[in-house]
Amino acid sequence: MASAIAALVLAGQAHAFQPFTIKEIRADGLERLEIGTILTYLPLSVGDELNDATSRQAIRSLYGSGLFQDVQLQRDGDALVIVIKERPSITSFTIEGNEKIGGDDLKKSLKDLGLAEGELFKRELLDGVEQELRRQYYANGYYDVDIKAAVTEEEGNRVSIKIDVVEGKVTRIKDINLLGNQAFETSELLKQFALEGTHWMPFQSSDKYSKQKLVGDLEKLQSYYQDRGYLKANVSSVQVALTPEKDSIYITVNLEEGEIYKIKDRRFSGETILNEQFLNALVTTKAGDIFSRKEATDSANRIEAALSDIGYAFAEVNPVPEVEEGSKLVSLNYVVQPGKRAYVRRIGFSGNLGTNDETLRREMRQLEAAPFSKSAVERSRVRLARLPFIEDVEVDTRPVAGSDDLVDIQFKVKERPPGSVQFGVGYSGAQGFLITGSLTHTNFLGTGNRVEVSAENNSISKALSLSWTDPYFTADGISQTVSAFYRSSESVIRYSSGFNTNVLGLNLTYGIPLSEFMTLRAGFGLDETSIETFAGSSSNEILQFVIDNGTRFLNYSFRTGITYDTRNRTFFADRGSMHSLSLDLGMPGSDIEFYNLSYRGQQYVPIYKGLFLEMNGSVGLVDTYANDQEVPPYEHFFAGGPRTVRGYRDGSLGPRDTPFDNPYGGKFRTTAQNNLIIPLPIASDGKSTRLNLFFDIGQVFPQPGDFDTADLRQSAGIAFSWFTPFLGLLDLSYAFPLNEEQGDEVDRFQIRFGGGF
CATH class of the missing domain: 3.10.20.310 (membrane protein fhac)
Structure with a gap:
């Protein structure tokens, strides 16, 4: 700026002579630039008159180009001589020591500003960057920061710039x-x-x-x-x-603080649209209550939401407090400005490279040509986000140009890979080391259909299963799953009673949505199970069951259940609840007529700043409804281990066989796992790692009538879960059994991992 003023002063001195007509234009001081570059920015040419006004205009224009550090105009006869000093170019620019502020984003922004190799150097720009860096450090609590910028002159009118940052300790x-x-x-x-x-x-x-x-x-x-x-x-x-x-x-x-104000009355003004009785039901502020700005704002938001659900997409409701200072009373006036009712002209999708438009469109709760509904649009977004092949969804509501009552809705989806080939190893106390493999595609040919083939091999079983799921078997959202499976098992868990099973089966299941959060499951299954026993190693209970019922069983089953699920995620959720009641019934005509009735529930309760309680409970009952039959041992319940009561060996709780004293399972099981989720001291989004203190309680009983609270086993401890890149979900727990009795098999440290990689 000082050089610019000096140049203007010099220019003023030069103009002490009489104005003249320019016959020639020359330039002194050129290094990298050509005379043509100067003429590009010079608002004068040969034949023009140079006077006080045109000289000042010329200097302003040349400085405005940003190419010159100094500019002077001189006269040599009838020639205009432009004496310039070019700005130096930056030969190198480095910034060091900035660990807390910067990174690639800072480098990019500095380059955009012109602080990069090859750009022209501007001192004022460097000073501004230095001040901005210091401001950012101060804003993040680093008041002891030291920032020094060094400019080193190089040959050929070039400079190298280095900014050294000593961050110091955070204040x-x-x-x-x-x-x-x-x-x-x-x-x-x-x-x-x-x-x-x-x-x-x-x-x-x-x-x-x-x-x-x-x-x-x-x-x-x-x-x-x-x-x-x-x-x-x-x-x-x-x-x-x-x-x-x-x-x-x-x-x-x-x-x-001031004084407390109370509400005197409330009223509605503007174009209310909704009847006053309905509006009053939406408003929680009433006469005599202590004034609350939050209650007033929430009430206004509910009115806006109600208006948006009947087409008033841009409705505004402002709660205006009218204060009586003498009596400390407030009259709340809800000013309603609904705007014009809007209709949806078009719903579009972007980002769906591998998904058919119809696959996404069937999830819509907002329809084209219908009045705009904010809640329907949001529910549509949530339904898209819950699809297994969609990672994220954004929605944009756009007014239609030239119309005041039409809007377009655009959903921008981010797809995740719908297909996966998984090979995994794992371990659980009940099954030992296992090997699994699966081929899954959750969006087959862009239709949203799910195809899965999986195989399993571990120390006690071998299994193969195939399934096909069509989530929209009917237009109104009834799903259909067809599956077939084969399983060959040595016992039911690693430590039970000396028998093998072979199962071959088919299932046909339908999912019927009853509401946005509730689903009814109904289906049929057919399976054939064979039992193999061994002399001298099979328990008395198994041998007696085979004597009474045989070794081969054909079962026709009716499978049904109802699930209510409001969790924000199905994996590592932290809000909402899930309740599931299911019934598998061996139909009349089956070789063994039995039923399996179970309930499972989850509830998440936020406590304070990332601390929340996860409560899991389950109750299960299996029994026959034919008096002369017994429940197959492979249908028994077992308890103990990471999924039920930690601190006790997998499947070891409950009834045992004779004479080997191995776990035999029972007909009735009840368990509860209560986890206090603790925020990790390291950075975590809570979606891949979780630390918790737990209290577990549960037991398996031979018959429901044998239930006794005194027999319930309890444990407490600490657990850590991590969804690893290679082993899938890893569960580690260390438990302290609280009421173990003689004969209980304690297993304090337990590990379970498995999944795909």
């Missing part, structure tokens, strides 16, 4: 003080803060100062007051004091 919050609060305890108000003073807990990150986080905390603090009647509550000032060593910060917040 931590020593204490947060609140002043002026009378209505609420300081400890209660500080719970609203994401920032905290340094405490004894390891891996603490909440004490790292951030200006953005502090602003957010102050907004939450003000909202806390206004949600409890303190309409005029205000943060009057904030002091952030940095210690001389720049390693600690003290934050002091001064509050003005």
Whole structure:
């Protein structure tokens, strides 16, 4: 800027002579540039008159090109001589030491600004980058940062630039003080803060100062007051004091609480559309209540949602408080601006390279030519996101150009690979080491149909299964699954009673949606099972069963169940619940007429800042309805191990056989696993790793009438789950049995892994 002023001064001095007509234009000081480049930016040419106005215009234009560090205009007879100093070019640019701020994004943004090899050097740009870096470090709590920019001149009017960053230690919050609060305890108000003073807990990150986080905390603090009647509550000032060593910060917040306001009445104005009775049902603010800005905002949002569900896509509802200062009363006026009713002209999809348009369109709950419904659009997005071959979905609602009552809806999907070939090894206490292989395609030919072929080989069994699932066997969403399987097993678990089974079967199952969250399962199966016993190694119970019932059984089964599932994910969920009740019934005419009735439930309860409770429970009953028959031993329930009661050997709880005292299983089982999920001290999204403290309880009983709470086994401990890249889900647990009895088989450390890679 100083050189520009000097040039203008010189130009002013040059113009002390009389204006003249330019007969020739020359340039002095050129190094890399050609005279043609200067003429491109010069608003003068041969034949023009150079005077005070045109000279100043010429200098401004040449400086505006950004190519020159200094420009002067001189006269040599009738020739205009342009004396320039070119900006140096950058021969190299490096930035070192910036581990916390930067990376590839910083390098790209600096290159876009012109700070890169080959670009022209501008000192003011470098100074701006240095200041911005320092601002970002300060915003992230690094007040001890040292940033130095060095510019080294090179031959040929070039420079090399190096920025050295010494980040220092992050400045931590020593204490947060609140002043002026009378209505609420300081400890209660500080719970609203994401920032905290340094405490004894390891891996603490909440004490790292951030200006953005502090602003957010102050907004939450003000909202806390206004949600409890303190309409005029205000943060009057904030002091952030940095210690001389720049390693600690003290934050002091001064509050003005004001007085409590109550609601006098409420009313609706504007174009309400909905009848007042319906509007009143949506509003929770009523006369006599303490004013709450959150309640008022939530009520307005419910009215907007109700309007959007009947086509008013851009409805706005503003709760306007009309304050009576003398009586400290507030009249709430909900101003309704519905706009014009909108209809959906077109629904489109993008990103679906391998999926048919119809496969996505059948998930829609919002229809074309129908009034716009916000909830229907959102539900459509969720249904797309739950498809196994879709990774993510974004939705965009666009007004149609030239129309005030039409919108287009565009769903942008991100597909994941629908097919997989898996080969896996695994281990479980009940089955030992296992080898599995499967070929799966969840979006066969883009139709959304699922095809799966899988094989298994472990220390006690060999299995092969094939299945085909059509999720839209009918247009209204009834699914159909056809499957066939073969399984050859040595016993049921590794430690039971000396018999082999061979099973060959077919299943046909339909899934009938009853609502968005509830599904009815109904189907039929046919299977043939054969039992092989061994003299001297088969238990008395097995031998007696074979004597009474034979060794080959043909079974016709009716399979049904109902599931209610609101979980946000089926794997590593952290919200919602799942309840499933199922019944498998051996139909009349089967060699053994029995039923299997079971219930399984999951519930997720958020507690505090990533801490939540996962409760799992199950109850199962298997029995015959023919008095002269007995339940096949391969249909018995077993308990103990990672899936039921940790700390006890897999399948070891409950009834045992004679004379070998091996687990034999029972007809009735009840278990519960309660997991307190603890946020990991390392960065984790909670979708691939999980740490929890657990309490398990459960047991297997010979008959339902034998149930006794005193016989329930209990354990507590710690568990870690990790979805590994190669072994699939890895479960590790260390348990302490709480009421083991003589004869129980304790297994404190348990590991289970398996899956595909």
